[in-house]
């Protein structure tokens with residue numbers, strides 16, 4: 047209904063920006079967040095031409111695209127080339143999710159020898175063509191905006207698309223999960239229950255869900271601005287955690303993000 | 317001075333408040349902590365529950381008595397009811413030739429805060445000064461504060477991170493309440509000594525069964541409260557504190573704190589006086605609807621100091637210094653009072669246990685000498 051009203055006030059058919067969604071190494075969870083925008087999706091299709099979104103429709107319109115959402119990390123030589131092609135046909139390229147912005151959980155391979163995994167997992171390793179690392183999109187092509195999360199948050203996605211449509215900056219905070227935790231009135235699980243929580247070094251965006259369900263933050267949204275992982279790791283150790291556990295806490299979905307990577311390596315070496 | 321006997325009379329007090337249309341907000345146990353929330357009956361209160369506070373640590377404990385107010389303070393102060401964490405300021409719809417601001421439905425707030433500690437009363441008074449005094453009155457705060465009733469409960473057992481004695485805000489409430497209670501538990505008796513602080517408080521007390529407090533009851537209360545003054549878990553020397561912090565902008569301790577500080581902003585979120593917020597304007601996808609929302613913010617974030625294309629306070633040391641200097645020094649210039657009421661929340665709820673009282677001591681240790689010290693002897697900071 048909103049859309050109708052809008053069309054009435056605009057007599058001539060306006061140009062609808064073309065949206066494309068591309069998938070690289072990922073679980074599809076972030077694309078699902080876009081599909082999950084039930085009500086908002088109607089408005090999206092009113093404002094935007096969904097030109098390439100294989101998860102939703104087989105219909106594919108040719109590029110160039112005005113807004114490309116890229117999910118997943120780069121793990122194969124083929125994808126390393128494909129992302130360059132995607133960049134060429136995208137006016138604005140937004141990476142969505144921990145895989146695309148930090149390499150994802152599959153970036154755990156970056157800390158080990160991938161050949162070993164391949165020989166253990168596959169019956170015929172010679173057919174596997176893979177890179178030694180899982181890397182974020184930004185290591186391959188310029189990225190216009192990164193939307194964090196594992197998976198991304200639905201309202202942040204809608205906010206990013208709205209901001210794109212209106213030519214303004216998306217309002218996605220870079221501050222700590224703790225701030226949202228306090229705003230929603232959750233009692234801190236780290237102070238009151240001595241649970242390890244990544245909230246103080248993690249960027250908000252999820253709305254501090256985990257502490258609200260009585261567990262520590264896993265760091266799904268990656269490092270916040272100005273992270274002090276060293277101090278938090280020290281506190282974890284003082285709480286009685288083993289170095290190995292602290293290392294694993296930092297080596298999660300965003301384990302390859304530079305700030306978390308450095309900390310897990312520090313714990314591993316020291 | 318009046319004594320309210322036993323818990324039955326307390327049930328009546330709650331009823332009287334409810335009948336007068338107040339939403340009673342007071343302490344209750346939630347998520348392994350004392351949380352201020354709606355109170356329907358005496359069972360909602362944390363009966364027999366105590367709490368332990370230490371830097372970066374908190375836990376509940378069983379007291380083994382029937383105390384209704386046997387804890388210290390909850391993690392979140394009453395701030396959230398007068399200055400909500402996130403609040404819509406207005407909403408507008410696009411029209412053919414502009415936009416229409418939507419009419420808000422009239423909300424009435426009639427809140428009775430129960431179990432307000434003396435430091436929290438001062439916290440409210442500080443925010444009243446910030447939001448309601450001076451040239452600009454915050455209508456949103458005013459709406460919530462207007463019919464607000466304060467039933468204070470004195471702190472007979474201060475906690476491990478408390479220092480209200482140093483800040484002269486407690487442990488006994490001196491003003492700012494409608495009704496003030498002191499809970500007294502004797503071997504065979506559990507009663508409250510009550511004091512009224514306003515006509516509103518008198519009206520309420522009239523309807524609750526009570527008797528004139530005896531000399532021995534009053535003596536008992538005074539003894540308890542005198543003792544409480546010296547039970548503070550922490551102390552802060554506030555002499556010349558404004559000049560001390562102004563003089564020590566380049567103190568090496570700021571860097572040392574920054575090695576521990578996570579710039580997570582928990583300290584400012586839990587502080588009953590911190591009033592900073594950001595305002596965002598959000599549109600929906602069709603840009604037909606716009607909302608302006610105000611949410612708590614903090615000087616510990618980088619966006620907070622974003623001006624003309626750059627962040628003014630990059631480093632955590634600059635952010636911590638801003639926080640502490642504002643609380644304890646520039647607040648005095650800005651509002652004529654300290655921004656710290658000594659509640660200890662920032663110490664307990666800092667995930668890495670940074671202690672403002674300890675940091676004031678550290679700043680004093682390597683302080684730049686006060687140029688007036690030798691000339692004038694004791695220097696009065698307010699002259």
Ligand code: SF4
Nearest residue numbers: 224227234235243245
């Ligand atoms: S529970 Fe975690 S996110 Fe929440 S305030 Fe505590 S440390 Fe921060």
Ligand code: SF4
Nearest residue numbers: 587656657659660662
């Ligand atoms: S600065 Fe800390 S002790 Fe002082 S009022 Fe704020 S939270 Fe309480």
Ligand code: SF4
Nearest residue numbers: 590591592615639642
């Ligand atoms: S200490 Fe920081 S958050 Fe608190 S009122 Fe001052 S500037 Fe604002």
Ligand code: SF4
Nearest residue numbers: 577578580581583666
């Ligand atoms: S002092 Fe503590 S609570 Fe405050 S920002 Fe630093 S680490 Fe967080």
